[in-house]
Amino acid sequence: MVQRIKKWFHRPTRLESHPTERARRRNLLPSSSSYFHRLTEEEERKLAKRFEGKLLLRREIPLSDPQFNDLLRHQLFTPHPSFIKTIFQTRCKRCNNDKPSLLASFPCAKCCRTHLYCRNCIMMGRVSECEVLYEWNGIRYQWPTLLNACTWKGVLTPAQEKAANLVKKAIADKSEMLVWAVAGAGKTEILFPGIELALSRGARICIATPRSDVVRELYPRIGQAFKNVEVEALYGKKKNKDGTAQIIIATTHQLLRFNEAFDVMIIDEIDAFPYHKDRSLAFATNRAAKKASAKIYLTATPRGDLKQKIRRKQLPHCFIPIRYHGHPLPEPKLVADFSLSKRLTNKQLPKSFIRWLDQRERKTRQLLIFVPTIQLAEQLKVETAAVLLLKKLIKDESEVAFAHAEDELREEKVRQFRQRNIYCLLTTTILERGVTFPSVDVVVLQANHDVFDEAALVQISGRAGRAKDDPDGEVIFIHDGKTEALVDAVHAIKKMNLRAKTFYTKESER
Ligand SMILES: [Zn+2]
Numbered sequence: 449m450v451q452r453i454k455k456w457f458h459r460p461t462r463l464e465s466h467p468t469e470r471a472r473r474r475n476l477l478p479s480s481s482s483y484f485h486r487l488t489e490e491e492e493r494k495l496a497k498r499f500e501g502k503l504l505l506r507r508e509i510p511l512s513d514p515q516f517n518d519l520l521r522h523q524l525f526t527p528h529p530s531f532i533k534t535i536f537q538t539r540c541k542r543c544n545n546d547k548p549s550l551l552a553s554f555p556c557a558k559c560c561r562t563h564l565y566c567r568n569c570i571m572m573g574r575v576s577e578c579e580v581l582y583e584w585n586g587i588r589y590q591w592p593t594l595l596n597a598c599t600w601k602g603v604l605t606p607a608q609e610k611a612a613n614l615v616k617k618a619i620a621d622k623s624e625m626l627v628w629a630v631a632g633a634g635k636t637e638i639l640f641p642g643i644e645l646a647l648s649r650g651a652r653i654c655i656a657t658p659r660s661d662v663v664r665e666l667y668p669r670i671g672q673a674f675k676n677v678e679v680e681a682l683y684g685k686k687k688n689k690d691g692t693a694q695i696i697i698a699t700t701h702q703l704l705r706f707n708e709a710f711d712v713m714i715i716d717e718i719d720a721f722p723y724h725k726d727r728s729l730a731f732a733t734n735r736a737a738k739k740a741s742a743k744i745y746l747t748a749t750p751r752g753d754l755k756q757k758i759r760r761k762q763l764p765h766c767f768i769p770i771r772y773h774g775h776p777l778p779e780p781k782l783v784a785d786f787s788l789s790k791r792l793t794n795k796q797l798p799k800s801f802i803r804w805l806d807q808r809e810r811k812t813r814q815l816l817i818f819v820p821t822i823q824l825a826e827q828l829k830v831e832t833a834a835v836l837l838l839k840k841l842i843k844d845e846s847e848v849a850f851a852h853a854e855d856e857l858r859e860e861k862v863r864q865f866r867q868r869n870i871y872c873l874l875t876t877t878i879l880e881r882g883v884t885f886p887s888v889d890v891v892v893l894q895a896n897h898d899v900f901d902e903a904a905l906v907q908i909s910g911r912a913g914r915a916k917d918d919p920d921g922e923v924i925f926i927h928d929g930k931t932e933a934l935v936d937a938v939h940a941i942k943k944m945n946l947r948a949k950t951f952y953t954k955e956s957e958r
């Protein structure tokens with residue numbers, strides 16, 4: 449393949465044999481009168497900012513053919529074959545996938561041949577065997593050094609400050625660390641001093657996360673905290689995906705287009721699906737960071753592998769068991785209801801839920817109801833609206849909505865829920881983490897379903913009691929048979945609250 453590219457690369461293109469080009473070569477025409485003029489420093493700097501630190505397909509490079517071919521000829525772009533083939537295996541250069549089951553062939557209309565493409569990274573556009581990945585090879589872009597870039601005026605709690613100092617140190621040393629902080633601890637603010645330090649050194653920063661909802665939640669907050677810095681969000685549905693800002697907030701999928709671009713790589717919600725299931729995302733995140741870079745991982749629910757690294761002292765970490773407002777995490781109440789499956793099959797709400805509605809402490813809190821499937825989220829909407837109307841909790845059906853991964857209007861509905869225009873949102877695990885609503889009660893229907901693992905249930909509980917003026921919130925898990933995940937989640941929350949108490953005692957003794 450390499451051979452073939454080289455041959456193709458050196459063969460004179462149609463444009464090279466163009467009479468204007470031949471004339472320019474013989475110096476008959478001044479270079480500015482053709483496409484092929486020397487780049488000014490400013491032009492090259494602009495190109496460097498746009499293309500440096502990336503691995504792109506031709507169609508992802510928005511330059512005209514003459515312009516692009518010229519840059520290629522001057523070796524400002526280096527082509528790489530999209531598949532690395534050895535006798536034993538074939539590997540996708542973009543996502544590192546080498547599973548034969550995820551490599552398929554298709555009839556390519558462009559070359560009238562059947563060839564290989566990678567199914568693993570198809571959501572980023574198809575990489576086929578006849579295509580090439582381009583890497584910028586021109587000057588390095590100098591990111592500006594920005595002093596006192598943080599415009600956030602809040603104050604960190606002592607627990608946050610302790611963690612923030614460790615993050616700063618890891619960024620200064622270009623080392624790796626984990627921030628293990630309960631939901632509602634104020635993880636984002638912990639990053640601010642570290643990001644400020646990095647910017648003062650002219651570093652480029654990436655905050656990556658497996659969930660696009662988390663990207664959308666983080667983007668305005670980071671933008672607000674660093675008002676004079678270029679901040680850009682990258683996720684699947686976003687139209688403009690140039691990725692030219694100094695601070696990039698991206699889904700881990702989007703990092704498949706980057707290559708040694710960032711001095712600081714922060715991975716928020718590192719344990720979230722699909723990051724822990726898809727090896728290519730960890731690969732992409734690693735490749736997107738420069739060889740010498742700081743790596744900061746954030747999570748409220750580290751999985752087994754991270755916990756093991758902590759135990760073996762292979763990964764420095766800091767632990768924050770208390771929320772920023774100092775109140776404990778709401779402990780979930782388990783409610784057994786053995787008619788649950790039957791009611792849900794009939795698109796009805798369980799009776800235990802309706803009974804609980806009457807006993808709620810604070811009816812002004814919004815309702816966040818988690819269900820195991822997309823189908824159920826949609827099916828229960830009508831019944832939920834009817835029940836809430838009957839109980840006079842809403843005035844109109846439109847105050848009930850569903851939001852799930854395949855819902856086109858999800859973003860808008862989440863926004864409406866946050867603005868309290870929607871009273872009750874039925875959702876799947878898509879909103880289990882990374883989203884903050886100030887005052888909600890949380891219900892999980894069929895909490896014993898497989899999709900609700902321990903981490904998901906702990907995260908879901910963490911949606912309640914986020915605000916200082918309403919730090920409690922009720923969390924109800926309705927089930928028809930306890931699972932290990934259910935019991936472990938409740939146990940994990942109680943343990944955190946216990947650790948928070950001792951943390952407080954230790955702090956006040958100082
Ligand atoms: Zn691939």
Ligand SMILES: [Zn+2]
Binds near residue numbers: 561563576578579
């Ligand atoms: Zn082809």
